[in-house]
Amino acid sequence: MSDEMQEILNDFLTESTEMIEVLDQRFIALESDPNNADLLNEIFRAMHSMKGSAGFLGFNRLVDVTHRAESILNKMRQGEMAVVPAVINVILETVDVVKALMADIRQSGTDQHVQTEAMAKRLDDVLAGALPTATTEGVRPHAKREEGGQTPAEGEGVRNHVSEQPAGRCAQMVPGPVPAVPPTIGEILVEEGLATKEQVFDALTQQHKQPEPKQPIGELLVQAKAITERALDQALHKQEKQEKQPKASEEDQTIRVETRRLDSVMNLVGELVLGRNRLIKIGGILEHQHESDPQVRALGETLTQLNLVTTDLQLAVMKTRMLPIKKVLAKLPRMVRDLSQKLGKQVRLETHGEDTELDKSVADEIGDPLVHLVRNAIDHGIESPTERHEKGKPSEGTLRIAASQEGNSIVIRIQDDGRGIALDKIKAKALSKGLVSEAELSSMEPREIVNLIFLPGFSTAEKVTDVSGRGVGMDVVRTNIRKMNGTVEIESEQGKGSLITIKLPLTIAIIQALMVEVERATFAIPLSSVIEAVRITKSDIKTINGREVLHLRDRVLPLIRLAQEFELPVDTKRERFNVVVAALGDRRIGVVVDELRSQEEVVIKSIWDYLDSIKGISGATITGDGKVVLILDISELVENAHAWHGAAAAAAA
Known part of the structure; x- marks a missing residue:
């Protein structure tokens, strides 16, 4: 397959997958609102476009299934078949078969490995009326005029009764988004106030009864003296103008980018953030040591600008990844x-x-x-x-x-x-x-x-x-x-x-973290989990059933000493500590640390392959001074602390 055809195939798979995802939702909505003509037309156009694109690429089984489903949908549009759950069940099964065909195409480049005969037979049965599709059992989306002279519901529009485009037209389309259907003469006449919906409906009914070839709607309206020939010319001119100047769609303003490319850019931005943090750290040291040096001051200004640009770039890249x-x-x-x-x-x-x-x-x-x-x-x-x-x-x-x-x-x-x-x-x-x-x-x-x-x-x-x-x-x-x-x-x-x-x-790549020090080792605590930090003395720490707690504003906090948690050598002579109050929902713990260092933006690096057995760690990062720092898993620490305290309290009871 040539590169050009491969690109067309990839576009087809992407566009069709998006259509299929939407179809599931649209069918569920249609089942609860069977009179929604716009919804039914949208489903029909998606199926019609998918069939045409599949025909262009030679996927005959996919064309066969979608053509039958399209025929059922067209009968619903024309009011010849009721929108009932039994029919929708069958079409949803068809969507599942289409998904299987797409998976086959994606994997093997052909749709010949999926059996579609049984599905085709079920669809033929529906078309033949084998399933309950009578109007008495369901709701017609586009009922014909009743004896009392009532016309279709206002929201149905004129387009629902217009015959579909010739089948050959879509077969020549290159796969792409669902195309916007150009307005019909009937729609334009109604929009311009040149004819009423009732008049257009009468003309459509008359056209439907005619043998092939059928008279155009405009001519029928002129013959019935519903409109003048001048009004028809005006509508035809507007239709031609709109077809030549299609409206710009949102897709025209967007491009598709592979996820791996975005991942690569995000990784590079992460490394840039780490480099920026290190430069700012070094720049701060230089400014402190050489405060009067004009070059150092210039370096500080440049680093400030670099910080702003890096932050903006980071936000921009994150937004491109947002869904x-x-x-x-x-x-x-x-x-x-x-x-x-x-x-x-x-x-x-x-x-x-x-x-x-x-x-x-x-x-x-x-x-x-x-x-x-x-x-x-x-x-x-x-x-x-x-x-x-x-x-x-x-x-x-x-x-x-x-x-x-x-x-x-x-x-x-x-x-x-x-x-x-x-x-x-x-x-x-x-x-x-x-x-x-x-x-x-x-x-x-x-x-x-x-x-x-x-x-x-x-x-x-x-x-x-x-x-x-x-x-x-x-x-x-x-x-x-x-x-x-x-x-x-x-x-x-x-x-x-x-x-x-x-x-x-919001993102799992870059987070704000509070850097803390414990026995000369540095840890990062995700800032989203931090409630507050308090300074305490050794005497503020109490013991309940052998476990340390802190009484803070009418609340007893279980305490976790990171030095003990990660088996670091402990300085028993230390008298003053900092406690970082962290929360998981309404449960809180106090994390005992020696010093609070700074708040930093950190890039999370996965360490699952290396430190998977160590509990309480969610990842690692590299700080501005080049050190590797472990990021705490607050949720696990909170649950472990509360489980221990529950057991201790039970044992005491």
């Missing part, structure tokens, strides 16, 4: 629909904050945890319609996913109005698996008990299904989120529902 979270949420409506049907439940999915942006690296990693949490909510959380009715709830359950930016973090909340999490079941399961003791449970708050479901191997499912209940999911969810320096917590009220809160950094 709206709706890209992640796009696959959830279809999944919720299919899963709720499979389980015999009624679930309405609500999404909010879809325009909230996050780094592509974060978006790539958060998809699987979100899918698992949503599946769990539908399987375990939301009750069956019968059970909900008995509890006085609406038969339809609600699953709400909301995303928002809070400071330098992205917060995703997944909330359902289901049965909630039974604390008794969690306690029993945790005890039976030996994850906690009776004494530990007695000292735990309800919120801590609920979050036991994140422990490895924990599951309250009474039976293993292909939906959930294999006992590994929630632990994997927390592990994946932790790798992104994020946190996940659950709140639940039995009978009312559950709320899962995920907190993620």
Whole structure:
């Protein structure tokens, strides 16, 4: 294959993949709003464009399947077939087959390895009326005029009744975005006030009854004296002008860049940030030593300018990597629909904050945890319609996913109005698996008990299904989120529902950190976890059941000494310390350090391959003076501290 054809193929795969992602959402929306003519037309145009592009590249199986689906969609547009769930189910199955064909094309360059005969037969059955598509069983999106003289709904527009473009036209298209359909004569006449919708509708009905070749709509309107020939000429002139001067689309202002190139640029910017930090450190030392030297002052001014430019460049590169979270949420409506049907439940999915942006690296990693949490909510959380009715709830359950930016973090909340999490079941399961003791449970708050479901191997499912209940999911969810320096917590009220809160950094590449010193070793604490820092003396530290705590403003903080945590030699004569108060949700700990050094922007380097066995470390960075500094995993330190204190309190009781 030539480079030019390979580029065309890559463009086709990219554009078609985007169309398929959108189709899943559009079909779910169409199922709940079957009268939405604009939505149906958008789906039809996407399928039509995909078929044409596949024909241009010679993917005959893909053309065969999409052509049949397009024919069904066209019948819906013409009001000849009702928009009912049974038909949409079949077309969604077609979309799944198209996904398989795309995967085959991407892997082998051909679509010959996927069997499509069975799908084609099902689509032919639908076209032949084998499935329930009568108008009495569904809602016609474009009903014909009733006896009382009513016209189609205002929102349907005139375009819905216009015959489609010749099939050969799209077969010559080079793959690209879904093209904007040029306005029809009927649309222009209505927009210009030269004809009414009723007049155009009558002409369309008359045209539909004619044998081939059919008379143009404009001529029929002139014959019916609905418009003058001058008005028709005016509309034709405007149509010709609009076709010659297509409107600029957003795609004209954008280019596609491979992700690996952006990753490379981001890595280079990270190294630039490290170099800038080192230069500023050296420049500060020189200014202190040679304050009166004009060259040193000039160097300081240059470094200030370099700092500003580097910061702006860093922000610009980060923005190029940002994606709206709706890209992640796009696959959830279809999944919720299919899963709720499979389980015999009624679930309405609500999404909010879809325009909230996050780094592509974060978006790539958060998809699987979100899918698992949503599946769990539908399987375990939301009750069956019968059970909900008995509890006085609406038969339809609600699953709400909301995303928002809070400071330098992205917060995703997944909330359902289901049965909630039974604390008794969690306690029993945790005890039976030996994850906690009776004494530990007695000292735990309800919120801590609920979050036991994140422990490895924990599951309250009474039976293993292909939906959930294999006992590994929630632990994997927390592990994946932790790798992104994020946190996940659950709140639940039995009978009312559950709320899962995920907190993620905007980017996992560069963060603000507080640099601290412990026994001449430096550590970095992510600033997003830091609440405050206080200066204390040795006498302020108290001991409860052999563990150090600090009483700070009516709150008892478990203390962690980094020197002990990482087995550093300890200076027992030290009398004064700094305590960094760090938080994970509403749980807090005090990290005991010797000195607070500075606040720095640090580039996170992964160390999973080297220090995977060391707990409490999320990565490493290089400071301005060239030292390698470990970055603390606050979430793990907080959980370890609270688990120890719970056990200690239980033992004392």
